[in-house]
Amino acid sequence: MRLCVVRHGKAEPGSPTGRDQDRPLRERGVRQADYIGLRLEGMDRPPTLVVASPYVRAFDTGERIAGALGARFVTDDRLRVGEAVSGVLALIGEHAGVEGLCLVGHNPQLEHLCGVLLTGPTAPPIRVRTGEAFVFELDASSPGARGALFDSLRLDD
Numbered sequence: 001m002r003l004c005v006v007r008h009g010k011a012e013p014g015s016p017t018g019r020d021q022d023r024p025l026r027e028r029g030v031r032q033a034d035y036i037g038l039r040l041e042g043m044d045r046p047p048t049l050v051v052a053s054p055y056v057r058a059f060d061t062g063e064r065i066a067g068a069l070g071a072r073f074v075t076d077d078r079l080r081v082g083e084a085v086s087g088v089l090a091l092i093g094e095h096a097g098v099e100g101l102c103l104v105g106h107n108p109q110l111e112h113l114c115g116v117l118l119t120g121p122t123a124p125p126i127r128v129r130t131g132e133a134f135v136f137e138l139d140a141s142s143p144g145a146r147g148a149l150f151d152s153l154r155l156d157d
Helices: 027-041 056-069 085-094 109-119
Strands: 002-007 049-052 072-075 100-105 132-137 148-154
Touching: 002 056, 002 109, 027 056, 027 132, 027 148, 049 056, 056 072, 056 100, 085 100, 085 109, 100 109
Parallel strands: 002 100, 049 072, 049 100
Antiparallel strands: 002 132, 132 148
């Protein structure tokens, strides 16, 4: 499986409601999401499924990426802020039959996930900046399988 792990694009520091989960993307975040979508679309095996956190900034990032790919788009609460990496690993396992999967979420969860995918369960976190994507090759049918880093993507404008 090709797995793309995306931290949402650059977001506003606050929201109209005052709730963290309602923070929208900044214009830069929109550009970052569009860039990642275009880059993934140009790969030999682009994601066919995009799963995002329901938080506005991740939802909007995922929706833009899915639109560029013509991929199916869903949300999953296991990608919300503060959720355990074990839930994301279970999510990946549930979609083991998908050739290309894209997950859109938040730190610190994604930093820990990338560390686990690269070096195992006791790995230190890997820095994942806003609007950044790490693309892995992994055997999702094997629980706890490590992945090989295939590419990293980020619009630095």
